[in-house]
Amino acid sequence: MNTRAHPFDAAIGLAVDGHDAFVGETNPGYANRIGPYGGVTAATLLNAAWLHPARAGEPLALTVNYAGALADGRFRIVARPVRTNRATQHWSIELLQADAVAASATAVFGTRRDTWSSTEIAFPSVPAAAAVKRLSGYDGPAFIGRYEFREIRGGFPDFSKPGDGTDSETCLWARDDPPRPIDFMSLAAICDLFYPRIYRRRPRWTAASTVTLTTYFHADSTALARQSDCHVLGVARAARFGNGYSDQSAEIWADDGTLLATSFQLVYFKD
Amino acid sequence: MNTRAHPFDAAIGLAVDGHDAFVGETNPGYANRIGPYGGVTAATLLNAAWLHPARAGEPLALTVNYAGALADGRFRIVARPVRTNRATQHWSIELLQADAVAASATAVFGTRRDTWSSTEIAFPSVPAAAAVKRLSGYDGPAFIGRYEFREIRGGFPDFSKPGDGTDSETCLWARDDPPRPIDFMSLAAICDLFYPRIYRRRPRWTAASTVTLTTYFHADSTALARQSDCHVLGVARAARFGNGYSDQSAEIWADDGTLLATSFQLVYFKD
Numbered sequence: 001m002n003t004r005a006h007p008f009d010a011a012i013g014l015a016v017d018g019h020d021a022f023v024g025e026t027n028p029g030y031a032n033r034i035g036p037y038g039g040v041t042a043a044t045l046l047n048a049a050w051l052h053p054a055r056a057g058e059p060l061a062l063t064v065n066y067a068g069a070l071a072d073g074r075f076r077i078v079a080r081p082v083r084t085n086r087a088t089q090h091w092s093i094e095l096l097q098a099d100a101v102a103a104s105a106t107a108v109f110g111t112r113r114d115t116w117s118s119t120e121i122a123f124p125s126v127p128a129a130a131a132v133k134r135l136s137g138y139d140g141p142a143f144i145g146r147y148e149f150r151e152i153r154g155g156f157p158d159f160s161k162p163g164d165g166t167d168s169e170t171c172l173w174a175r176d177d178p179p180r181p182i183d184f185m186s187l188a189a190i191c192d193l194f195y196p197r198i199y200r201r202r203p204r205w206t207a208a209s210t211v212t213l214t215t216y217f218h219a220d221s222t223a224l225a226r227q228s229d230c231h232v233l234g235v236a237r238a239a240r241f242g243n244g245y246s247d248q249s250a251e252i253w254a255d256d257g258t259l260l261a262t263s264f265q266l267v268y269f270k271d
Numbered sequence: 272m273n274t275r276a277h278p279f280d281a282a283i284g285l286a287v288d289g290h291d292a293f294v295g296e297t298n299p300g301y302a303n304r305i306g307p308y309g310g311v312t313a314a315t316l317l318n319a320a321w322l323h324p325a326r327a328g329e330p331l332a333l334t335v336n337y338a339g340a341l342a343d344g345r346f347r348i349v350a351r352p353v354r355t356n357r358a359t360q361h362w363s364i365e366l367l368q369a370d371a372v373a374a375s376a377t378a379v380f381g382t383r384r385d386t387w388s389s390t391e392i393a394f395p396s397v398p399a400a401a402a403v404k405r406l407s408g409y410d411g412p413a414f415i416g417r418y419e420f421r422e423i424r425g426g427f428p429d430f431s432k433p434g435d436g437t438d439s440e441t442c443l444w445a446r447d448d449p450p451r452p453i454d455f456m457s458l459a460a461i462c463d464l465f466y467p468r469i470y471r472r473r474p475r476w477t478a479a480s481t482v483t484l485t486t487y488f489h490a491d492s493t494a495l496a497r498q499s500d501c502h503v504l505g506v507a508r509a510a511r512f513g514n515g516y517s518d519q520s521a522e523i524w525a526d527d528g529t530l531l532a533t534s535f536q537l538v539y540f541k542d
Binding site for chain 2: 060061063065067068082083085087088090092094100101102104105106108110112113114115116117118119120121167168198201202211212214216218220237238239240241242243244245247249251259262264266268269271
C-alpha cells in the first residue's frame with residue numbers, strides 16, 4: 001500500500017488477478033456495523049470496470065445488488081464487458097468471497113457528446129457548507145469518520161428524541177475526510193451516505209440494509225474536476241415503507257448547482 | 272400458442288431450454304419502431320426468473336440494461352439465481368441473440384412480511400379514468416395498440432405544436448388492451464410506457480432509447496389481485512437532460528391510491 005494514498009483509494013484498490021478478474025480487500029477504515037460500508041463496495045465494483053483494459057468511456061449508470069454480507073478480508077471481482085457499442089458499453093460485475101457471490105452489479109459506460117441540456121429539478125435553497133456546523137462526536141461505525149457531514153435537515157438519528165414522523169428527507173453537505181478530489185468512484189460511494197430513511201420517520205433502531213442501489217451519473221469528468229474536493233450537497237427521501245422494505249431516492253449536487261448524480265435504492269428493514 | 276391467451280402472455284411466453292435457460296420470440300403485436308417494446312423485453316426477462324423452478328418469493332426490484340437492438344425473431348434467456356438468502360434471492364439474467372447479449376438484467380426477489388408501513392408521496396389529484404378521454408387514432412408503433420391510454424397531462428407528442436418547454440411531466444391512466452389482470456410482469460412493462468421525456472421539453476423528433484431501467488415493486492401479489500384489470504395511474508418526469516442522455520423517474524399507482532411501483536431509467540438521445 002502506498003502510504004501517501006488517500007484512504008478511499010486504498011479502500012477501493014484492486015490488483016489484477018487474471019483475465020477480467022481482480023482481487024481486493026475490505027478496509028477497516030470504511031467498516032460499517034456489519035461488513036464494509038456499502039458505498040465503498042459500490043465504488044469498488046465500479047472501479048473494476050474503470051480499471052479494466054477494455055473500458056470505453058465514462059460511467060453513466062451503476063446498479064449494485066447486495067446479495068450477502070461481506071466478511072472482512074480478501075475478495076475477488078470478475079468484471080466482464082458484455083457488449084460494447086458505438087456510444088455505450090455494458091458491464092456485468094460480480095464480487096465473490098469463498099466462491100459465493102456477495103455482490104453483483106451492472107454498469108453502463110458511455111461517451112458523452114455536447115447536446116441540448118436542461119436541469120429540470122431545482123438546486124435547494126440551503127446555506128453554504130461553511131455556514132453549517134460540522135458533525136462531530138457521532139458514535140457511529142468507522143466509515144462515518146471518513147466523511148465530513150454538515151447536516152442541514154434530517155441529521156443522524158437520535159433515538160432518544162421523538163422524530164417529526166411526517167417526512168423522511170435528509171439534506172446535508174458532505175465530502176471525503178481528508179478532502180479528496182471527487183471522481184466517479186467517490187461519487188458512487190457518496191450516493192449511499194444517507195442512513196436508512198425509516199430512522200427519520202420512526203425514531204427507534206431496527207436492522208436495515210440496502211438490498212439494491214442504482215446511480216445515474218449526470219456529471220462528466222470535466223464537471224467532477226471543476227467540483228474538485230469541495231462539499232457536495234446530498235438530498236434523500238423515501239416514497240414508500242412497507243412489508244419489510246422501503247425505497248430511497250437521492251440527488252447529489254455540486255456546490256455550483258450542477259446535478260452530479262441521482263441515486264435510488266431499495267432497503268430491507270426488520271420490523 | 273394458446274389462441275385464448277392474452278397477447279401480453281403470448282409476448283412474454285418462454286419455453287424451457289435446459290438448465291437456467293429459456294427460449295422466446297419477439298411478438299409483432301408489441302413491436303416498437305425498432306425491435307420490440309422495451310417494456311415487454313423487461314417483462315420477459317423478469318418472467319424467466321418468475322418461471323424458474325428455483326424461484327423464491329416475489330419480485331422486489333428489477334434492473335434491465337438494453338445492451339443492443341433486438342432483432343425480430345427468436346432469443347434465448349439465461350436466468351441464474353446467484354444467491355438465495357432467507358429473505359431475498361438475487362438473479363442475473365441475460366437475453367442472447369446469435370450469441371451476443373442484447374439485454375442484461377438483475378432482479379431481486381423476496382418474501383414480504385407485515386410491518387409498519389407508510390406511503391410518503393401523495394396520490395395526485397386527478398379525474399377518474401372513466402372521466403378521461405381515451406387516446407385513439409395515434410399513429411404509433413404496434414405496441415401502442417396493446418395499451419389503453421387516457422392522458423391527463425403531457426400526452427403523446429405532437430411535433431406540429433410548440434411544447435410548453437418548462438416541465439417534462441406526463442400523467443395518464445393506462446391498462447392493457449384488451450384488459451388483463453395486472454401481475455408483476457405487466458406492471459414491469461407498464462413502467463416503460465412513457466415516451467422519451469425530451470419530446471415533452473423540446474417538440475421535435477430525435478432518436479431516443481432507454482439504456483437502463485430500474486423498477487422497485489412496492490405492491491405484493493395481494494395488492495395486484497385487488498387492482499385486477501382496472502386502470503393504473505402513471506406519472507413520469509425527468510430531472511436532467513444533457514450530453515446525449517436524460518433520466519426519467521416514474522410512479523405507477525393503483526386506482527385506489529396504492530403505490531404499486533416506482534421506476535427509473537436513463538435514456539439516450541441523439542441530439
